[in-house]
Amino acid sequence: MLNSFERRFFRAPNQIISLVARVKGLISEEDLRISLDKVRQQHPLLGVRIYLDENNDAWYTTENVPENQLRIVERTSESDWNRELSKEYGIRFELGTGPLVRFVLLQSEEISEIIIVCHHVICDGTSLTILARDILMYLGDANRDVQEMQEPPLATSENFQSEINLGKAMQFAIKKMNSIWGKDKVVFDDEDEDNLFKAFLDAYTFKIITVELNENETSLFVEKCRQNEVTVNSALNMAFLAAHSSILSPFKGGKQNVMVPVNTRNRYKKPVGENFGLYVAGFQFKITNNPKKNFWENAKMFDKGLKDNLNIDKIFKFAALTELIDPSLVDARNFSFFGKKVPSDYSRYEKIHAFSTNEKNIVNKRAKKQIPKLPGLAITNLGQMDYPTKYGSLELDRFIFITSATPFIELVIPVVTVAGKLTFTINYLEETTDTSTMKKIKDKALEYIELAEYKESAN
DSSP states (O other): OOOHHHHTTTTOSSOEEEEEEEEESOOOHHHHHHHHHHHHHHSGGGGOEEEEOTTOOEEEEOTTOOOOOEEEEEOOSTTHHHHHHHHHTTSOOOTTTOOSEEEEEEEOSSEEEEEEEEEGGGOOHHHHHHHHHHHHHHHHOTTOOOOOOOOOOOSSGGGBSSOOOOOHHHHHHHHHHHHHHHHTOOOOOHHHHHHHHHHHHHHOOEEEEEEEOOHHHHHHHHHHHHHTTOOHHHHHHHHHHHHHHHHTOOSGGGOEEEEEEEEOGGGBSSOOTTOOSOOEEEEEEEEOOOTTSOHHHHHHHHHHHHHHHOOHHHHHHHHHHHHHSOHHHHHHHHHHHHGGGSOTTSTTHHHHHHHHTOTTSHHHHHHHHHGGGSOSEEEEEEEEEOOOSEETTEEEEEEEEEOOOBTTBSEEEEEEEETTEEEEEEEEETTTSOHHHHHHHHHHHHHHTTOOOOEEEEO
């Protein structure tokens, strides 16, 4: 059954995450198809679909799931992946049919790029890098047998390292909320989700700006962070907070709600290891960019704030609480957020419009309070991936990590470092922040971290 982490993404219209694995060398279609068959055997979630039982509980199954789609495209420029990925983000994953991962191969004699496109409900960023590495391992060694994986632990409260005390008052509040919801419950299905996805696609234009540091730039940046006793993650967060404040204005009230993703893989009684799945949570905290301090002093302040606020027990407590919430209520939140975007000529307009405009509905009441509290910035830094660079005749050049975007979080920035090269993307909606302004924010952020030269592309 889908756990509380996964259920949040189940009916969301903007929960595709992707990874581009760029390598030096030619990858043939035949070799890649063989490798994809092997990784699907190694990581079963690559071949699942989701079905709902009579209680509206969602389950994974591998029965009657088609093979993973693979498109082959001739690679003619460094920006091709951006164009092809934008196409993929316009295609909804059919959760009831599956599979929930598809691939694109950009092919040339000198450079090849494998684009992995995945629904967030089954994976996180670290899983994408593991999958990319494993595909390359099979490509680099045609005789490599399928690697058997141990059964991964479920990301549920029974597997948390510490005891989670929810408190009687909180349990009572959730029970009461479920009871209120039960009297006016609305259950959404695949057709409703399809309406919501298309409406989101019509309302918003997804954009990607990419910054690719070379090995020297990456080393200089990492060394500068060490000298100033801050992490790369803290420096990037403060750079974009300060840049946004400089180009536009501070986030609401001069204080920035920042979302910090947390990799929970090693936080369970049984370690997750290198299994493919969704093992990420997160927390928010507020931080102020003090204009009277220099950038690195502010970055130290962010570093301290991060350490002071990171409490894995609180993160798992939130997950445990979510497990108690009626799953249909969790699904409905997405329709509360985006339901008003559904046009009147859509097949489920009447149902979705009636729900999303009902001010007495408890989901809409909660959403009205939650939206103003959503963060202005969310940076997901996967860190340094210690992966091989040689895979037979292929040489790994870099990974590019891409998430989705939302109108409620202005700056969404995924980061990954591999083969000694740090790469990040700015994922945003043109209707929330136009490209010209977003490039100015990016340029200002790079000034703060003292990187004047960079390589970029924007779709």
